[in-house]
Amino acid sequence: MTPDQLRQALRELNGERDLGFAFADVQAPVPGVSTLEVRKAMLIPDESDHLVKVTDGKAVYIIDADRVAWIRIGLK
Numbered sequence: 001m002t003p004d005q006l007r008q009a010l011r012e013l014n015g016e017r018d019l020g021f022a023f024a025d026v027q028a029p030v031p032g033v034s035t036l037e038v039r040k041a042m043l044i045p046d047e048s049d050h051l052v053k054v055t056d057g058k059a060v061y062i063i064d065a066d067r068v069a070w071i072r073i074g075l076k
Helices: 003-010
Strands: 019-024 033-038 042-044 052-055 060-063 068-073
Touching: 003 052, 003 068
Parallel strands: none
Antiparallel strands: 019 033, 019 068, 042 052, 052 060
């Protein structure tokens, strides 16, 4: 997935929904797959560094689009 495709997929995030990512080929307790959950996620608009960033209002998460295996918007 490219950064632009990832931004397109996340464009509806406005702080009202939770977000979950699974990453391929990342060190984790489960070999080969790692996950990240962001509560009340918001996509940070594209900045001059062109990194894909989401926030929960407390922290900023920089997402490596090339390693995203899947995304879930609206966690339980």
